[in-house]
Amino acid sequence: MIRAGRYGERDQWALERGCSGGGWREIPDLTQCTTREEAARVVTRAIPNASNGRLNNAIGQLWALRSRIQPGDLLAMPLKTTKQIALGRVTSGYVYLSEESDPDRRHVVGVEWQRTDLPRTAVKQDLLFSLGSALTIFAPSKNNAVARLEQLLATGSDPGHATFLRPSAPSAGMSVAGEETDVDQPELAADFELAALDQITARIAEEFAGHGLATLISAILTVEGFYCDQAPPGPDGGIDITAGRGPLGLDSPRLLAQVSRAARSELPWSPSYMVSCPRTGPNGTSPLNVDTLETGS
Secondary structure, three states: OEOOOOOOOOHHHHHHHOEEEOOOOOOOOOOOOOOHHHHHHHHHHHOOOOOHHHHHHHHHHHHHHHHHOOOOOEEEEEEOOOOEEEEEEEEEEEEEOOOOOOHHHOEEEEEEEEEEEEEHHHOOHHHHHHHOEOOOEOOOOHHHHHHHHHHHHHHOOOOOHHHOOOOOOOOOOOOOOOOOOHHHOHHHHEOHHHHHHHHHHHHHHHHOOOHHHHHHHHHHHHHOOOEEEEOOOOOOOOOOEEEEEOOOOOEEEEEEEEEOOOOHHHOOOOHHHOOEOOOOOHHHEEEEEEOOOOOOO
């Protein structure tokens, strides 16, 4: 697993360039480092004032990028910009792109991206938690993560931990006995904000369907200061909620909301992309299309 920046700033570049990695702009080329100790010396010289924690973290992740990730390995990249997951095969080991003008785009491995739009909702919660580490580079291994990611690549569906009777074999990019580092224990550095968002998304998907989802959206709009008139269950002519500001809901902006629930495998967005008002309709109203939601958007 390699992240493309804290805010997904390298997402599109990595997909178009056929690579993954980047970051650590202070660190020079590691190509000549053939042992972890050599890499540690280069990193220590580059960031001499770093705390021991930051230093060890950087050494572990950069050594994984430099030496442990090998051609043929399955690689996953969470896409912050689309809230989806990209999956592909590593085609070449570590390369330092010295010609890149942006120093955050130099430490990479080559990747053939085979699936770039896997929705997070296709991944079960235990695996999502493993993938939700705050580390940039890590090797998820618990709950048969590797075998399940292979299935996600092939079918777009997570078979779950119980499907496999025995733990999956380590991939070439994972550590061997006696060499385990934080890179191999991503759960210890979890991204709790992302984990909470995934759990909220799953709960909404389980608890709200049909008219209940429209009721949830009405409640959210009400909290946001709108007065809402919700259509009763049954045929509604495409309008589920009429909403507006003011005590009678007649003040601007006025919204016409249609709420629908997409199939789990079709969800391309996260709750943060839940509302769009692309144009103004008759009498100053704005069509509000709420198309996602297993997530509650």
